[in-house]
Amino acid sequence: MQRFILGKKNHITLISxxxxxxxxxxxxxxxxxNIFHWALIIASIFGIVPIAIQAFQALKVKVVSIDVLVTxxxxxAFLIKNxxxxxxxxxxxxxxxxxxxxxxxxxxxxxxxxxxxxxxxALKQTENGEFEEVEVDEVDVGDILLVKTGAKVPVDGTVLTxxxxxxxxxxxxxxxxxxxxxxxxxxxxxxxxxxxxxxxxDRVGEDTTFGKIIELVEEAQDSKSEAERFIDRFSKxxxxxVLVLGFVVWLIFRDxxxxxxxxxxxxxxxxxxxxxxxxxxxxxxxxxxxxxLKGSEVINDFSKVDTIAFDKTGTxxxxxxxxxxxxxxxxxxxxxxxxxxxxxxxxxxxxxKAVTExxxxxxxxxVEDTDxxxxxxxxxxxxxxxxxxxxVAMMERENVHLSEKAREDITRFEQNGNSLVLTAVDGExxxxxxxxxxxxxxxxxxxxxxxxxxxKNLVLLSGDNQGxxxxxxxxxxxxxxxxxxLPEDKSxxxxxxxxxxxxxxxxxxxxxxxxxxxxxxxxxxxxxxTDVAIETSDVVLMNSDFSRLPxxxxxxxxxxxxxxxxxxxxxxxxxxxxxxxxxxxxxxMSIGMLVHEGSILVVILNGMRILRYKLR
Numbered sequence: 001m002q003r004f005i006l007g008k009k010n011h012i013t014l015i016s017x018x019x020x021x022x023x024x025x026x027x028x029x030x031x032x033x034n035i036f037h038w039a040l041i042i043a044s045i046f047g048i049v050p051i052a053i054q055a056f057q058a059l060k061v062k063v064v065s066i067d068v069l070v071t072x073x074x075x076x077a078f079l080i081k082n083x084x085x086x087x088x089x090x091x092x093x094x095x096x097x098x099x100x101x102x103x104x105x106x107x108x109x110x111x112x113x114x115x116x117x118x119x120x121x122a123l124k125q126t127e128n129g130e131f132e133e134v135e136v137d138e139v140d141v142g143d144i145l146l147v148k149t150g151a152k153v154p155v156d157g158t159v160l161t162x163x164x165x166x167x168x169x170x171x172x173x174x175x176x177x178x179x180x181x182x183x184x185x186x187x188x189x190x191x192x193x194x195x196x197x198x199x200x201x202d203r204v205g206e207d208t209t210f211g212k213i214i215e216l217v218e219e220a221q222d223s224k225s226e227a228e229r230f231i232d233r234f235s236k237x238x239x240x241x242v243l244v245l246g247f248v249v250w251l252i253f254r255d256x257x258x259x260x261x262x263x264x265x266x267x268x269x270x271x272x273x274x275x276x277x278x279x280x281x282x283x284x285x286x287x288x289x290x291x292x293l294k295g296s297e298v299i300n301d302f303s304k305v306d307t308i309a310f311d312k313t314g315t316x317x318x319x320x321x322x323x324x325x326x327x328x329x330x331x332x333x334x335x336x337x338x339x340x341x342x343x344x345x346x347x348x349x350x351x352x353k354a355v356t357e358x359x360x361x362x363x364x365x366x367v368e369d370t371d372x373x374x375x376x377x378x379x380x381x382x383x384x385x386x387x388x389x390x391x392v393a394m395m396e397r398e399n400v401h402l403s404e405k406a407r408e409d410i411t412r413f414e415q416n417g418n419s420l421v422l423t424a425v426d427g428e429x430x431x432x433x434x435x436x437x438x439x440x441x442x443x444x445x446x447x448x449x450x451x452x453x454x455x456k457n458l459v460l461l462s463g464d465n466q467g468x469x470x471x472x473x474x475x476x477x478x479x480x481x482x483x484x485x486l487p488e489d490k491s492x493x494x495x496x497x498x499x500x501x502x503x504x505x506x507x508x509x510x511x512x513x514x515x516x517x518x519x520x521x522x523x524x525x526x527x528x529x530t531d532v533a534i535e536t537s538d539v540v541l542m543n544s545d546f547s548r549l550p551x552x553x554x555x556x557x558x559x560x561x562x563x564x565x566x567x568x569x570x571x572x573x574x575x576x577x578x579x580x581x582x583x584x585x586x587x588x589m590s591i592g593m594l595v596h597e598g599s600i601l602v603v604i605l606n607g608m609r610i611l612r613y614k615l616r
Contacts, residue, residue: 002053009050013094019043020087040083047090048074072243080261092600118210119188122154123147125198136204143201147192156208157199159184163374164195165349168463177350179375193348195374245578258581265577274566277607282559285611291552292540302522302539302553303560304503308455309494309516311508312462312472314544315526317437319509321350323358324418325434327409336430338362339382340423343389346370347378351421354435373397377421388424400424406432417468436468440546444476449550449615453557457502461490461516491515505539507549524549554615562610566603573599 005012023039026032048071055067070093077086122139123131123146131146136154139145144160147153153166165177168190177193180186186199189210205211242262250259279299286293293299313319330336342365344352370380376397377390388398392410395402400422402410409432413420418434447458459480462469466483473481482493490506494516497504506516509526517523517537525537526544541548577595580587 005050005053009094010098012046012050013098016043016047016091020091037083040087044078044083044086044090047094051093119152119154139201139204141201141204145199147197149192149194151192153186153188153190155188155201156203157186157201160198160200162197164197165193167191167193181375265581274570274603275563277604278559278563278566281607281610282555285613286555289551290542290545290548294538298538299556299559302556305505305522307457307497307502307504309459309461309506311513312464313437314509315507316443317439321354321435321437323354323433324436325413327432330430338365339387342367342382343378343380343387351419351435355421385425391420395422395424398424400427400429417471443546446547446550447476453553461485487515491519494519551615555613558613559610562607566606569603
């Protein structure tokens with residue numbers, strides 16, 4: 001029954017609001033005091049039940065929570081027939097809890113989603129040399145497995161034979177496929193986009209990199225239990241003091257009404273509503289500005305962050321490789337580009353897509369005798385010309401002469417962090433293209449805003465090579481940059497930062513980022529990232545708008561300040577009322593109620609200022 005009632009708290013809050021409104025309408029519009037009193041009586045009874053249950057549950061574990069004080073105060077107000085105070089206090093308390101809880105109603109299903117993404121079967125070599133499909137759990141270290149085009153790699157292993165391109169986004173977060181050949185390492189959960197390879201299993205089950213991702217998320221979520229709300233911590237001391245004060249007054253003066261009045265005046269309606277109003281105003285402002293903040297604990301922790309670590313691809317960069325630099329070694333570029341586009345349309349490789357997108361619409365030529373060279377590129381005949389498109393090794397295979405200028409261009413493009421696409425026609429180099437992921441527009445300016453907001457350390461953690469990572473870090477003015485990092489390396493580094501006393505946020509968008517997102521003090525996900533990253537995070541930047549990150553940090557700082565202001569106002573009012581009651585003759589319950597309601601209005605108006613917050 002207790003669980004049922006607590007599950008209906010929101011319905012009870014709504015019923016209380018309707019009853020209170022009905023009561024006041026009856027009194028002031030219909031001049032009917034009878035309906036007024038009964039409406040407030042029923043509202044008080046309805047409202048106090050879930051609060052009393054929570055108070056009872058707290059007392060069972062020897063915690064004197066604010067629920068206990070509210071229960072006693074409402075019961076006291078009810079005993080002295082002050083139904084207005086009892087009804088309003090219960091409603092405010094329940095409504096405050098509703099406002100905060102409504103932002104935390106999404107259950108995190110990261111573990112389930114990660115598990116569903118893991119490979120389920122493998123083609124295992126039997127004793128007679130044939131390959132048969134088995135459950136991935138049946139694969140042991142040392143087994144030889146066959147991976148075909150489009151299939152997931154079932155375990156961590158080493159390539160024995162074959163070549164192909166593997167999409168390792170689930171592990172490294174990088175969008176460009178990686179070429180694999182004999183002796184290359186492959187990881188469970190990655191996808192072979194083209195080619196066929198045989199691998200020997202090196203790590204299986206929970207020992208694979210993908211298995212460790214799941215384990216890291218589990219550990220991080222377990223170690224990051226929900227922080228106790230500030231009001232509950234405050235009430236640990238406040239509530240007993242008010243209760244003892246009321247009891248002492250009753251012992252000394254033997255005046256039950258005075259003692260109950262102390263409890264009523266000591267019931268901090270403004271404190272109950274003040275913090276949720278600030279938090280919900282902050283959450284509402286964030287939602288309107290493309291930032292999802294998952295609860296009040298997030299606001300408090302985020303406002304204290306002094307170190308932010310970033311994933312690269314899809315976070316600081318767009319996550320979509322594009323042609324960044326070109327060098328042409330012929331004047332007939334239109335014709336050569338048309339040949340190049342015709343050949344690249346034969347491939348679904350990410351670099352080929354970047355090339356065709358860069359060239360745009362051209363004359364449609366027919367491609368003949370296409371030959372895909374694994375790990376090198378593609379050769380075909382267009383209009384009778386032999387067109388070779390690929391890397392430097394491909395040019396050497398085709399005996400294409402590379403001039404001194406071409407070699408200098410190649411070196412320069414590589415130093416700029418590009419992947420290279422060279423095009424030769426009839427054995428002569430015609431075009432060199434450098435393709436790389438582009439830094440998001442405005443990222444550098446937004447990082448400077450973060451520094452002005454008090455972030456001392458800006459760290460880049462990426463699965464990409466160190467050269468590319470250093471290039472991005474220099475361009476953006478980051479504090480540190482670390483490349484070649486697997487998910488376990490990223491989360492290990494986050495732990496090291498925390499062990500040094502850094503309050504750390506991590507910004508990412510991929511499955512590979514989920515352990516770090518869960519482990520960091522604040523996990524921030526780009527909204528267009530994976531569901532796992534979004535569910536694991538504490539903050540989501542909707543539409544992957546990086547410019548929202550400075551707004552989010554500034555907003556949480558402003559909200560945390562506003563919350564402290566409301567606490568100061570609420571506690572100050574209670575102290576003033578209790579002091580007035582004990583030290584003067586003019587303080588009574590009516591004046592106290594009036595001041596209480598005034599303080600509630602003040603903290604609500606103060607909290608609503610956050611709705612208009614804009615980063616200066």
